[in-house]
Amino acid sequence: MASPVESAEGSALRGFLAEEMGEELKVGREPAGEGNEDCKRRHYTRPNGEVYVGRSVPRNEAGVRDDVELFRALREVRIFPRLLSAPGTGKTSAIEASFGSELITVVCAEGTDEDTLVGGYRPRPDWEWVDGLVTKALREDRPLLLDEFAAAHPRVQSRLNGVFDGRLELVLSERDGEVVRAGRKFWAAVAYNPGPELQLSAAMESRFSLPIRYRTDYRVAREIGVPDRVVRLAKRLERMVGAGEASWSPQMRELVAFRRHAELLGERWAVGALVGAAPEGCEEEVAAACAEVFRDVPARPLEL
Incomplete structure (x- = not known):
C-alpha cells in the first residue's frame, strides 16, 4: 500500500518497521536514544485543546522521534496500523494529536451498522443519500480512526475490506454500484482492546498489518x-x-x-x-x- 513515489525517508521508515521492530512495536517507555532525548518533551495539542506529550519510539534511520511523528510518517507511505491496549492508555489521544481537526473518528460498538460507516438514505425530506463516516473520509481524502473497531459485527467489518487493501475503494451497492476511491492522503488506523470477544476478523487484521501496543507512560x-x-x-x-x-x-x-x-x-x-x-x-x-x-x-x- 505504498505511495506511487516513495521518498528516501519513507524507504527508511519501511526498513525500520521491517527489520528493527519485531512482531509488535511498543511505545511509551522506550528510551529516546542518544541524541534524541528531547522527544520526551515534545508537546502537541489535541482538537479539544488538551496537551498530548509524544511517546518515544525506538531509534531509527527514518528520524522518527515519537508516536505522533510516526503516525504522520505512516500516512505518507500509507501503512495502516492497529493500536492495541487497555482503555485509557492514550491510543485515541495520540491519533487526535497527530492529525487534529482533519481527523474523522468513528467510535464503534456492537450496534454500529453499515449506515454509520458507509451511508444510507435519510428522509430529509425526500430520501436523500447521506455518506457514512468512512465514505466521507474517502471522498475528502482525510485520516480516519476506527476506535473500538473490533466491537463492530464481522459482517460490518467485512463490508470495508476493499477500503483497506490494494483496491482502496468502497463500492456503494446502495447507489447503483458507485465506486468511491481513496485519494493520496487517505489513511486509517484502528484502535481496540483485544480480548476473547473483541478481535478483528482475520481479513481485517491482515490489512492493518502494523500492531502497536500502547502502555501508560x-x-x-x-x-x-x-x-x-x-x-x-x-x-x-x-x-x-x-x-x-x-x-x-x-x-x-x-x-x-x-x-x-x-x-x-x-x-x-x-x-x-x-x-x-x-x-x-x-x-x-x-x-x-x-x-x-x-x-x-x-x-x-x-x-x-
Missing part, C-alpha cells in the same frame, strides 16, 4: 503533573496484575482524572474517586493498595 504522567504517590500506586498495581495478584491497574486516563480531582477537591476525594473507578470485583484489591500508599487518606469509594 509514567514519565509522561509525572511531566503533566500527576502526583508521585498515585504514579507509585499505578506501578504497584501494574506489577500485581503481572504477578496475578490483581486484576486491574489505573491507566493514563485515571491518572489524569486523579490529578484533576486532587487539584479541585483534594487528595481525599481523588483517592475515593480512584477506588470507585475500579471495575466491579476489583474494588477491594485497589482499596488495599491505596491504603498502603496513601496512609493518611481513607481508601474507600466516595459516599454522599
Whole structure:
C-alpha cells in the first residue's frame, strides 16, 4: 500500500518497521536514544485543546522521534496500523494529536451498522443519500480512526475490506454500484482492546498489518503533573496484575482524572474517586493498595 513515489525517508521508515521492530512495536517507555532525548518533551495539542506529550519510539534511520511523528510518517507511505491496549492508555489521544481537526473518528460498538460507516438514505425530506463516516473520509481524502473497531459485527467489518487493501475503494451497492476511491492522503488506523470477544476478523487484521501496543507512560504522567504517590500506586498495581495478584491497574486516563480531582477537591476525594473507578470485583484489591500508599487518606469509594 505504498505511495506511487516513495521518498528516501519513507524507504527508511519501511526498513525500520521491517527489520528493527519485531512482531509488535511498543511505545511509551522506550528510551529516546542518544541524541534524541528531547522527544520526551515534545508537546502537541489535541482538537479539544488538551496537551498530548509524544511517546518515544525506538531509534531509527527514518528520524522518527515519537508516536505522533510516526503516525504522520505512516500516512505518507500509507501503512495502516492497529493500536492495541487497555482503555485509557492514550491510543485515541495520540491519533487526535497527530492529525487534529482533519481527523474523522468513528467510535464503534456492537450496534454500529453499515449506515454509520458507509451511508444510507435519510428522509430529509425526500430520501436523500447521506455518506457514512468512512465514505466521507474517502471522498475528502482525510485520516480516519476506527476506535473500538473490533466491537463492530464481522459482517460490518467485512463490508470495508476493499477500503483497506490494494483496491482502496468502497463500492456503494446502495447507489447503483458507485465506486468511491481513496485519494493520496487517505489513511486509517484502528484502535481496540483485544480480548476473547473483541478481535478483528482475520481479513481485517491482515490489512492493518502494523500492531502497536500502547502502555501508560509514567514519565509522561509525572511531566503533566500527576502526583508521585498515585504514579507509585499505578506501578504497584501494574506489577500485581503481572504477578496475578490483581486484576486491574489505573491507566493514563485515571491518572489524569486523579490529578484533576486532587487539584479541585483534594487528595481525599481523588483517592475515593480512584477506588470507585475500579471495575466491579476489583474494588477491594485497589482499596488495599491505596491504603498502603496513601496512609493518611481513607481508601474507600466516595459516599454522599
